[in-house]
């Protein structure tokens with residue numbers, strides 16, 4: 001094992017990008033504190049932004065939608081405005097509570113977001129997609145044979161309508177949005193390359209299926225979801241496509257009952273490709289990559305459940321996750337799919353176990369620091385472990401994150417353990433380490449240009465400096481009915497401040513980050529999952545893996561960046577995972593990245609280059625852009 005030197009890819013430089021294991025537990029286990037983010041450097045990093053010399057103002061989104069402009073003569077949109085943002089070098093200093101309460105509230109009756117201009121095409125962004133990377137060992141790209149065998153799905157499409165609700169403020173916003181759907185649909189995404197045609201067709205279909213439901217436009221009916229899912233699973237270009245049925249795969253009848261119980265009809269591409277490799281005997285390592293929200297969890301869950309001998313009451317499988325939130329979610333999936341078996345599970349996160357009690361559960365799911373503590377305290381025998389799963393494997397192997405802990409755990413396990421590594425991203429340097437961690441593995445990789453999900457419409461919004469970002473966010477939520485959304489920030493303080501201010505403005509908001517107590521974190525995420533809160537303001541702590549189907553918008557309030565050791569470059573992987581919290585398993589979603597100065601603009605450009613995907617610029621001065629944004633959000637709100 002001496003060759004297991006973790007890769008040193010630089011971490012996203014944000015609070016909570018490390019393991020959220022209890023630092024006290026880690027100190028006990030390692031005798032030293034875990035790496036922490038240097039908050040002073042964090043501030044210095046942002047203030048190191050090169051001053052912007054071109055001072056043409058960008059009128060704020062707020063001024064566009066509220067008519068409360070502080071700029072009496074807005075400058076018309078400039079074609080080069082993406083690189084001529086207004087000066088914003090001052091660091092974000094949250095205004096006092098008094099200042100925030102005296103802030104003029106946007107006019108929420110304004111329906112600028114709510115009106116469509118039928119047939120208007122958006123302007124095209126100028127960033128050129130790079131040449132795709134070399135083909136991986138096993139690709140999830142459809143073969144020509146697969147394309148030819150595509151069955152045509154002919155389910156009927158039903159159209160329903162309901163009467164208009166009483167015109168309260170919220171309902172008026174909803175009615176404005178519903179009007180969009182009744183017009184001939186241009187979803188505004190003609191710039192998105194080959195998928196645009198497909199998306200337009202899908203949108204038209206959505207238009208005819210619009211229910212006009214008054215429940216804030218969330219995924220409005222199961223029938224719609226099933227029809228669209230059947231379409232997607234019959235399209236060889238979709239990551240959800242498969243030729244086979246679950247029944248064709250070597251899955252135990254009790255697990256098949258679990259699959260039916262959770263409502264899965266057909267495997268996704270990653271499930272179809274990975275499961276035969278995973279379940280084959282003798283067990284073999286697997287490194288699997290597939291886009292966010294395409295069903296990797298069920299793939300490794302079916303393998304974990306298949307490899308347990310329920311008669312032996314000792315831990316046999318370990319699943320490592322980067323956060324307690326993801327561990328809890330994964331345990332739930334395992335319990336659901338395994339509900340017709342005798343297999344038991346246990347969470348291994350701070351506060352979930354008792355130090356002197358022997359563990360007799362079959363599958364343990366948790367964060368690495370806790371496992372190290374458990375192994376040190378001999379509460380289970382690591383030599384009985386047969387399968388080690390690393391969910392979000394690139395994160396779990398990252399030396400700047402949890403790589404060292406993961407390697408320590410592996411060293412305690414038997415040499416013939418089956419190593420299963422899954423993620424939506426596997427940067428090159430992590431791939432080398434993954435190869436050494438899981439030797440002779442079967443591999444399923446994506447090209448970099450395939451990593452992002454087509455159904456997520458990626459936008460960026462120009463804001464006027466740091467404070468302009470908050471104004472833009474407030475304006476978005478004031479003006480539009482947005483189902484549920486996640487806002488990602490770099491710092492915990494920013495998350496708390498935004499949550500406070502949005503709450504003062506009457507929105508249903510919570511903030512979640514690593515400084516909160518464990519129980520509180522669980523309650524906050526549960527509240528959001530259950531729809532009690534509509535907006536979750538967070539750090540990278542839930543950037544990966546969290547699966548909440550009704551999330552239809554992700555906001556990158558701060559562009560994710562690597563730390564000082566990464567020369568402050570944009571963190572492309574974290575961006576991909578963050579936006580992947582929407583657009584789950586074929587659903588539509590929208591991501592908006594806030595750009596407030598020259599530096600954040602070039603970070604966005606770098607992300608576009610790396611992913612080969614353009615983000616559509618939303619110029620807040622441009623009525624047409626705002627209307628396109630409104631349409632995108634409406635379509636995302638429909639879900640599918």
Ligand SMILES: Nc1ncnc2c1ncn2[C@@H]1O[C@H](COP(=O)(O)OP(=O)(O)OP(=O)(O)O)[C@@H](O)[C@H]1O
Pocket residue numbers: 263264265266267268271290291292293294295296297298423424544545546547549580584585
């Ligand atoms: N075969 C299937 N049929 C229908 N739904 C499925 C299927 N497989 C998974 N799902 C659903 O798709 C959603 C996304 O799955 P999952 O969370 O496993 O994605 P993932 O690939 O692990 O994403 P991420 O990269 O973000 O971790 C979940 O709600 C899951 O229940």
